[in-house]
Amino acid sequence: MINIVLFGKPGAGKGTQAEFLKGKYNLTHLSTGDIFRFNIKNDTELGQLAKTFMDKGDLVPDEVTIQMLQSEVDKNPHSAGFLFDGFPRTIAQAEALDKFLESKEQNITATVALEADDEILVQRLLERGKTSGRPxxxxxxxIRNRYQEYNEKTAPLMQYYNAQGKFYAVNGIGSIEEVTERLSKVIDNL
Ligand SMILES: Nc1ncnc2c1ncn2[C@@H]1O[C@H](COP(=O)(O)OP(=O)(O)O)[C@@H](O)[C@H]1O
Structure with missing residues (x-):
């Protein structure tokens, strides 16, 4: 069983790469952003709550996000492994995830980061905004607020996973295939 955290700034290409990796490694893809957007679309209580934060580019509170993620994992008891995309995004979320997996006698195998320059990413997101409908x-x-959230709350996770010897980074700039290839190399060597 392998559990991978796909890590990177907003717009780094996590969702795009997850689409390829989930099939290749038979992993259950859990994107917290997608799950929140699904709930917003269906106007659930969780969606209404998340929307107030997401629309501003703020993170949704940890308790809400952690609980939601755990229930998604529990919905897939026969999974061969998980690909976490957009989670964890804070140290509290990472600690909760470690504890939760430990209670199931599992752990995170590796965290793989997609690296890219902020200015390139901001342009990518503005381009995506023209068609994605994402406010x-x-x-x-x-967008700048999301980067601030990332720098303050999410970036410290690199150190968190590095201290566990689980942090890997690949260059996120290149064609989709090139980046998939780089990620696969890391995962194949785990
Ligand atoms: N793990 C999380 N913790 C808190 N908020 C989250 C989390 N994942 C997603 N969100 C919320 O959903 C928004 C969109 O997330 P996501 O789709 O992963 O987009 P991106 O990485 O492109 O910013 C975030 O800005 C945040 O408001």
Missing amino acids: DDQDEEK
């Missing part, structure tokens, strides 16, 4: 992609101020 958080359509306004440069909201």
Whole structure:
């Protein structure tokens, strides 16, 4: 069983790469962003709560996100492994995930980061915003706020996983296939 955290700044290509990796390694893909958006679309209680944070580019509170993620994992008891995309995003989430997996006699195998320059990513997101319909992609101020959230709350996770000897980084700039190839090399060597 392998459990991979796909790590990277907003727009780094996590969702795109996850689409390829989940099939290749037979993993259950859990994107917290996608799950929140699904709930917003269906106007659930969780969606209404998450929307107030997401629309501003703020993180959704940890308790809400952690609980949701755990229930998604529990919905897939026969999974051969998970690909976590957009989670964890804070140290509290990473600690909760470690504890939760430990209670199931599992752990995170590796965290793989997609690296890319902020200015390239902001342009990518603004481009995506033209067609995605995502309010958080359509306004440069909201995008900048997501980067601030990332730098303050998410970036420290690199150190967290590095201290566990589980952190790997690949260059996220290149064609989709090139980046998939780089990620696969890391995963194949785990
Ligand atoms: N693990 C998480 N913790 C808190 N909020 C989250 C988490 N995952 C997603 N979100 C919320 O959903 C938004 C969109 O997330 P995501 O789709 O992963 O987009 P991106 O990485 O492109 O910013 C985030 O800005 C945040 O508001």
